[in-house]
Amino acid sequence: MPLPRAPRLEEVAVEAGVSPATVSRYLNSPRVVAEATGKRIRQAIEKLGYVPNLNAGALASSKSRLIAALVPDIAASMFNDTVEAMIDSLAEDGNSVVLALTGYDNHRLLAEIELALARRVDAIILTGIVGDKRTRERLRAHPVTVIETWGLPEDPIDIAVGFSHRAAGAEVARFLRGRGYRRPHLVVPTSPRAERRATGFIEQWLQDGGDEPTRMSVAVPSFFGQGRLSFRMLADLDVRPDVVVCGSDWIAQGLIVEALAAGICIPDQLAVIGFGNLRMAGDMRPTITSVDIDGKHIARETIRVLRARALGREVEKRIDVGFRMVARESA
Amino acid sequence: MPLPRAPRLEEVAVEAGVSPATVSRYLNSPRVVAEATGKRIRQAIEKLGYVPNLNAGALASSKSRLIAALVPDIAASMFNDTVEAMIDSLAEDGNSVVLALTGYDNHRLLAEIELALARRVDAIILTGIVGDKRTRERLRAHPVTVIETWGLPEDPIDIAVGFSHRAAGAEVARFLRGRGYRRPHLVVPTSPRAERRATGFIEQWLQDGGDEPTRMSVAVPSFFGQGRLSFRMLADLDVRPDVVVCGSDWIAQGLIVEALAAGICIPDQLAVIGFGNLRMAGDMRPTITSVDIDGKHIARETIRVLRARALGREVEKRIDVGFRMVARESA
DNA sequence: CTGAAAGCGCTTACAG
DNA sequence: CTGAAAGCGCTTACAG
Numbered sequence A, B: 001m002p003l004p005r006a007p008r009l010e011e012v013a014v015e016a017g018v019s020p021a022t023v024s025r026y027l028n029s030p031r032v033v034a035e036a037t038g039k040r041i042r043q044a045i046e047k048l049g050y051v052p053n054l055n056a057g058a059l060a061s062s063k064s065r066l067i068a069a070l071v072p073d074i075a076a077s078m079f080n081d082t083v084e085a086m087i088d089s090l091a092e093d094g095n096s097v098v099l100a101l102t103g104y105d106n107h108r109l110l111a112e113i114e115l116a117l118a119r120r121v122d123a124i125i126l127t128g129i130v131g132d133k134r135t136r137e138r139l140r141a142h143p144v145t146v147i148e149t150w151g152l153p154e155d156p157i158d159i160a161v162g163f164s165h166r167a168a169g170a171e172v173a174r175f176l177r178g179r180g181y182r183r184p185h186l187v188v189p190t191s192p193r194a195e196r197r198a199t200g201f202i203e204q205w206l207q208d209g210g211d212e213p214t215r216m217s218v219a220v221p222s223f224f225g226q227g228r229l230s231f232r233m234l235a236d237l238d239v240r241p242d243v244v245v246c247g248s249d250w251i252a253q254g255l256i257v258e259a260l261a262a263g264i265c266i267p268d269q270l271a272v273i274g275f276g277n278l279r280m281a282g283d284m285r286p287t288i289t290s291v292d293i294d295g296k297h298i299a300r301e302t303i304r305v306l307r308a309r310a311l312g313r314e315v316e317k318r319i320d321v322g323f324r325m326v327a328r329e330s331a
Numbered sequence C, D: 001c002t003g004a005a006a007g008c009g010c011t012t013a014c015a016g
Helices: A009-016 A020-028 A035-048 A054-061 A080-092 A109-118 A133-140 A165-178 A192-207 A224-236 A249-261 A279-283 A295-310 B009-016 B020-028 B035-048 B054-061 B080-092 B109-118 B133-140 B165-178 B192-207 B224-236 B249-261 B279-283 B295-310
Strands: A066-071 A096-101 A123-127 A145-149 A159-162 A184-189 A214-218 A243-246 A271-273 A290-292 A318-320 A324-326 B066-071 B096-101 B123-127 B145-149 B159-162 B184-189 B214-218 B243-246 B271-273 B290-292 B318-320 B324-326
Touching: A009 A020, A009 A035, A020 A035, A054 B054, A066 A080, A066 A109, A080 A096, A080 A123, A080 A295, A080 B096, A096 A109, A096 B080, A109 A133, A123 A295, A145 A295, A159 A295, A165 A192, A165 A243, A165 A271, A165 A290, A165 A324, A184 A192, A184 A224, A184 A249, A214 A224, A224 A243, A224 A249, A224 B279, A243 A249, A249 A271, A249 A279, A279 B224, B009 B020, B009 B035, B020 B035, B066 B080, B066 B109, B080 B096, B080 B123, B080 B295, B096 B109, B109 B133, B123 B295, B145 B295, B159 B295, B165 B192, B165 B243, B165 B271, B165 B290, B165 B324, B184 B192, B184 B224, B184 B249, B214 B224, B224 B243, B224 B249, B243 B249, B249 B271, B249 B279
Parallel strands: A066 A096, A066 A123, A123 A145, A145 A159, A159 A318, A184 A214, A184 A243, A243 A271, B066 B096, B066 B123, B123 B145, B145 B159, B159 B318, B184 B214, B184 B243, B243 B271
Antiparallel strands: A096 B096, A290 A324, B290 B324
16 A cells, blocks of 8 residues: 655644644744643644654754764774764754764765765764874865864864863873883774874883984774784783773773783783773773773764754864873783 | 856756756656757756755655664774775665764664654664664654665564674684683673674583683773783783684784784784775785675665665665685684 | 735746 | 756744
8 A cells, every 4th residue: 555645744733724834833832832722723634644754844944853973984983982972962952863874094085075065064073083184174165064073172163072182191101100111012003093192102211311212003893802902912012011002992991801812911021001990990800900981971062063053153172071090900 | 256046957958958847758768858858958957057956855845865874983883994985885776875873882773763763864774783662662753664674683672784793702612622622711891792793602612611711891882902911911810812703803913912012923823803805804914704795785785675665675684794704824 | 912015045847 | 068947844033
């Protein structure tokens, strides 16, 4: 059987004996409609099984209630907590999230931005800062709210909610030096963010009088298996490190598992520090020392500025959510 | 400076010296427009910085090019690979994915379905089957493609792409029995799917002459820490199990880490089997025996039926992607 | 609190 | 291969 055409708002209006304008008002701001009128409309909607067409609504009001979230990946991402919390909050406000994947070399970023603009999304949320200058200009030329998260550029495209990766790296250096470690080895995922943390670490380490740390790179997205591999590659180093600074908790976890299997005692023979403070870090044996980034806090601040913007209020350009050292057993 | 209003298709038409209809055709099916005309249009678009309004397009054509993906969560989900692969493929076809979170008790499922219908999405993809009868009816009453994934109900709402959780559970029972284990203990996440696997396991186990297995439940989403906890709770059992059947690889991993810390040798003193065959399972020490579910295969088949539907072709109602035992060190 | 009317920016069947 | 015209289903400023 062919399905009947979906009823339109006008048919609801006829059924309820009011004008389309009133039905529209009832749907969008129920309070301005008289109680009795509202009731009739409600019944008409129920009777006809009316489902509004939000595409028409978006066109007429030029508000799509669509937010684009552009992330590198979701398979094994540190951002998942942030994204999840954002989707949750946005849903409460009646917004929907269009999730687009940009890959780690951002090769699809520009195309996804164009698509988001064409959909007339109310905002574009990016994880990580946009490196490409042309892309930044493109975004600035459009009347769309842009929020860069997890990073804190000097001059945000529009708004940034994040923390200084450089400062985080420096803090790790101070922390480890304070604990008496002297020969750190860095395992650095090949992402701009991890790179900045490594830079921050090294600068601080040298400044405090330490020797140049050894380092190696691993591909992003980083995962458990790379940690294991990283442990084995320690054997090739000229100086034996006393602590391994991992670019993510997954790398730290893999490295620990491999070290334990090799009979190495952690942290006595080798200390390990992760990054991100994933839930697993506190549950591992030994528990993993890490740097806590509060992804939900980032999400909260992002939603807050989004709401402020929607109300036409002025908002800060740079919001620093900071980070926090979490000392546990592994270092 | 106030941003100028975005140029409309009509302005592009004027600039290019053609009618709006021709510009629209060029945008949607470039091949039907003459080469020279296309070139002029391209230049006009470039010159004006035209970005089409897809909301208007969706209204006029009643095709939104929007696909809704409804998943319980993304923070620690077995579905992430599937979702990621689907988003990738859909993006290639110019579709966007609206990602909605339904929670593990599906409390938000109905609301998210209504929202998706209101956005006139071309398809709704669900992970897991929809239990609620009223919701199933609601979906059937609408002219939208509905794909249930990761499960294989007898009577899909529309189309199902998945596997039989019951058969998977039974297969694990046969596998372990064949390897000589006799006292399995089940750690079952409180999800309908995990429950079905447990049922399948127990039925098969009893049928093969085994004794009723012991079991305990853990909350979903299941994570590493629960595995550790589960290990400790083994001490409370009357019979000491020789193998623990875990509802996910995360649980298996946590359990292994805790067992090793307690000086238990795996699999000699206690065997462990996971579920899902996450990347990490093959990287763990010891490597984790698991059941492989090919999330990307599910994604591929989902995209395939979506494309077939778009072309108006008849498609299968139930697509079984199966599963595969992966024997490794842990059991 | 409610209605009449114009408009949002596209697509497409029809005709040529 | 291209154009004129109608229509997609809403919202909102204006008036009462």
